[in-house]
Amino acid sequence: METYDVIIVGGGPAGLAGALTLARARRSVLVIDNGTPRNAAAGHVHNYLTRDGTPPAELLALGRAEVAGYGGLFVTGTATAAKASDAGFTVTLDDGRLLGARRLLVTTGLTDELPDIPGLAGRLGDDVLHCPYCHGWEVRDQAIGIIATTPMVAHQALLWRQWTDDLVVILNGQPGPTEEEAAQLKARGVKLIDDRITRLDPDRTAHLAGGTTLTRDAWVAATRMVARDGLLTDLGAEIEPVRMGDHVIGTAVKADPNGATTVPGVWVAGNISDLRAQVIVSAAEGLTAGAMINADLAMEDARLAMG
Incomplete structure (x- = not known):
């Protein structure tokens, strides 16, 4: 079974920013993405400093090229299941393949209900x-x-x-x-x-x-925004309603400010945990989560080296 330091599920701005951060930290990274971004119908990305007006597909292509330049890998497909293992986690793809990871970063975003x-x-x-x-x-x-x-x-x-x-x-x-x-x-x-x-x-x-x-x-x-949380629900992550005033506007995965979920070894970034994050914010959250994952792995590497 192929095993990586980190598997990232979701290849949007949050996932790609996390992958870039981890790849630059010399971690082995695999991004799984099925090509269904939330903003696919939008003509352009806005409020992204220096990239305002960029078509979403172009922004993702640029991001993938940057990640690949540092050795990050990609798989086109859907992660259908994830479970804890002795080494960390096992992820199942829709083609039946099993992949291993020491840590998971889930950036699958949300679904807009109209x-x-x-x-x-x-x-x-x-x-x-x-x-x-x-x-x-x-x-x-x-x-x-x-x-x-x-x-x-x-x-x-x-x-x-x-x-x-x-x-x-x-x-x-x-x-x-x-x-x-x-x-x-x-x-x-x-x-x-x-x-x-x-x-x-x-x-x-x-x-x-x-x-x-x-x-x-x-x-x-206005849409009702529902986190794409299937993988995380299977792992036991906590899902919570998000309110604006007294009104529930959707659901999100509960995480700390660095993206760590209630499941040890699993992080999130972007709209799956922050419903109102625009593209630039999602990318920033991916960077933060990537840095925290690397720090967590560094501490584990030290423990393992000491026996």
């Missing part, structure tokens, strides 16, 4: 947006519609108002704003429509239950 509205699926990151800091500039001064998916919609609308003064909120069955929130939205010129969307057409026209339609240049919908 409301069950016909025509909405598959458009996130294109003309259905979720993050004003990721996409606001690109739709500045355009007609934007917000599909309410949480009770936090007033806060969401006030943020998006920074990028446009043509903003409409469809409450879509969510509770209406409080009296104070309604006053804030009115003062900022945000229009509220108490109706439900029954279908969203490719031309960005929303059909409302009341019989009317509304066409916007872009739509916004």
Whole structure:
């Protein structure tokens, strides 16, 4: 069985940054990735200093080349299982191969769950947006519609108002704003429509239950963000709800500030443990986790050398 110092599951910015850090520390590193990044539909990465506007696939290709330059290895596939072993961990791939690792870094990210509205699926990151800091500039001064998916919609609308003064909120069955929130939205010129969307057409026209339609240049919908935590659940890692105020916005793997999970020898980085991390933050967390893993291995190397 092939064995490495560290196996990294997930080859996005967090995983690649961790791999780069570990490879530069002269650790044997293998990255397992199935090619399904969260931001695949997005045209560009933003707020990444010196890389703003880079297509996601290009950023990953650059990262993989840097990791490979220091001896890091890659496998295209899916890790279907992981379990503890005498030497550390055994990872099973979807083709049946078994791989060994002294430590694991899991950076599999999260899944965005959207409301069950016909025509909405598959458009996130294109003309259905979720993050004003990721996409606001690109739709500045355009007609934007917000599909309410949480009770936090007033806060969401006030943020998006920074990028446009043509903003409409469809409450879509969510509770209406409080009296104070309604006053804030009115003062900022945000229009509220108490109706439900029954279908969203490719031309960005929303059909409302009341019989009317509304066409916007872009739509916004907050997602429920669920950690891709299958491997970690199998290992016994603790998963916890993530709240914004009183509202649960998703789930994440519990970890300390350095990425160490509740399972000894297993670290995480990026959106799997930090739902709101943008690309540059995920990369920074991968760097931190990689450094901490190397430090942990260095202490183990010393113990083993002393017998």
